[in-house]
Amino acid sequence: MKFVDEFRDPELITRTAAEIRRLADPQRLYRLMEVCGGHTHAIYRFGLKDLLPENIELVHGPGCPVCVLPMGRIDDGLAIASDPNVIFTAFGDMMRVPGAHGSPLQHKARGVDIRIVYSPADALKMAQANPSRHVMFFAIGFETTAPSTALTLMRARALGLRNFSIFSNHVTIIPAMRAILDSPDMRIDAFIGPGHVSTVIGCRPYEWIAANEHKPVVVSGFEPLDILQSIVMILRQLNEGCAEVENQYRRVVPWEGNRAALKAIDEVFKLRSYFEWRGMGFISQSALAVRESYAEWDAEQIFPTSGLRVTDPKAAQCGEVLKGVLKPSQCKLFGKECTPEMPVGALMVSSEGACAACYTYERRRHYLVSAGA
Numbered sequence: 001m002k003f004v005d006e007f008r009d010p011e012l013i014t015r016t017a018a019e020i021r022r023l024a025d026p027q028r029l030y031r032l033m034e035v036c037g038g039h040t041h042a043i044y045r046f047g048l049k050d051l052l053p054e055n056i057e058l059v060h061g062p063g064c065p066v067c068v069l070p071m072g073r074i075d076d077g078l079a080i081a082s083d084p085n086v087i088f089t090a091f092g093d094m095m096r097v098p099g100a101h102g103s104p105l106q107h108k109a110r111g112v113d114i115r116i117v118y119s120p121a122d123a124l125k126m127a128q129a130n131p132s133r134h135v136m137f138f139a140i141g142f143e144t145t146a147p148s149t150a151l152t153l154m155r156a157r158a159l160g161l162r163n164f165s166i167f168s169n170h171v172t173i174i175p176a177m178r179a180i181l182d183s184p185d186m187r188i189d190a191f192i193g194p195g196h197v198s199t200v201i202g203c204r205p206y207e208w209i210a211a212n213e214h215k216p217v218v219v220s221g222f223e224p225l226d227i228l229q230s231i232v233m234i235l236r237q238l239n240e241g242c243a244e245v246e247n248q249y250r251r252v253v254p255w256e257g258n259r260a261a262l263k264a265i266d267e268v269f270k271l272r273s274y275f276e277w278r279g280m281g282f283i284s285q286s287a288l289a290v291r292e293s294y295a296e297w298d299a300e301q302i303f304p305t306s307g308l309r310v311t312d313p314k315a316a317q318c319g320e321v322l323k324g325v326l327k328p329s330q331c332k333l334f335g336k337e338c339t340p341e342m343p344v345g346a347l348m349v350s351s352e353g354a355c356a357a358c359y360t361y362e363r364r365r366h367y368l369v370s371a372g373a
């Protein structure tokens with residue numbers, strides 16, 4: 001398959017891994033953060049860490065939108081769903097995310113009308129098919145998914161559809177990267193930049209990281225060779241003492257981003273002054289709220305919610321894992337109280353969550369090794 005087979009070519013991967021070993025200075029420790037949860041998943045899935053020398057450490061970043069959503073937002077969304085006239089819709093990976101009183105799936109089992117959709121447009125169609133009910137879409141994601149939510153609201157307004165709204169939990173990646181760089185317990189040498197978000201925002205928004213923080217950023221694709229090539233590009237920069245933004249994922253990411261998608265976001269959304277990120281606290285200007293001009297389709301304005309802050313269970317160490325301070329398996333609950341079947345934290349829910357990826361692939365590998373396969 002084009003753009004898959006050549007990026008999984010064993011010979012090229014072996015050669016690129018050898019180049020990484022040649023470039024890595026044995027006297028130095030390299031800490032590279034993969035910002036995107038899709039990269040975390042690919043790194044575990046393809047066992048890429050096994051191809052790297054020990055002094056290259058991959059640190060998982062905050063780029064899984066389900067994982068960074070604080071519990072209070074889930075509770076607020078579910079409070080809206082408790083209105084018998086409301087149909088709560090969300091993507092499937094939201095369904096098992098725990099709130100203080102259970103996940104959306106557990107609420108569904110208690111009789112709340114909660115349905116999985118594959119896109120906000122599906123939720124809009126549901127509203128058209130159920131004119132006597134109110135369909136609320138629990139919108140989540142970075143700049144990658146915000147354009148489709150924005151276009152759906154523009155469509156709802158064009159149709160004059162009044163029984164549809166969104167509960168916006170869209171977040172933006174750059175303020176989170178700034179918060180990581182400002183964090184005192186964080187030492188990152190470079191970023192493997194998020195490929196999906198960058199298809200929308202382009203590469204320019206990372207330039208301050210290279211210019212002001214002197215950290216290389218290489219926007220990367222998601223196949224094994226993409227990630228290994230990105231590491232080669234980063235090592236070359238670090239060895240030469242330079243810091244630039246480079247685009248390894250040129251086959252998908254335009255340097256200037258997607259202007260039409262950015263325009264749609266700007267039409268419908270404005271920046272919130274601050275927003276809570278699970279494990280990272282409040283980050284200013286890091287999330288999107290619906291503009292006043294679309295207030296009639298804004299669930300937060302239609303259904304007042306408590307907005308209460310809900311803390312994670314005390315033993316859960318999601319915050320430390322999200323900030324890259326701990327590895328998933330170092331959390332006290334990992335694989336015991338917290339598993340993909342019975343998640344305590346959101347990082348164990350989404351396939352892009354570091355804990356879920358680690359649990360799925362590392363445990364399988366240990367099983368195969370111990371079985372002599």
Ligand code: SF4
Pocket residue numbers: 315316317318319321328331332333334335338339343344345346347348355
């Ligand atoms: S194992 Fe569970 S509780 Fe611990 S960090 Fe991961 S998701 Fe959070």
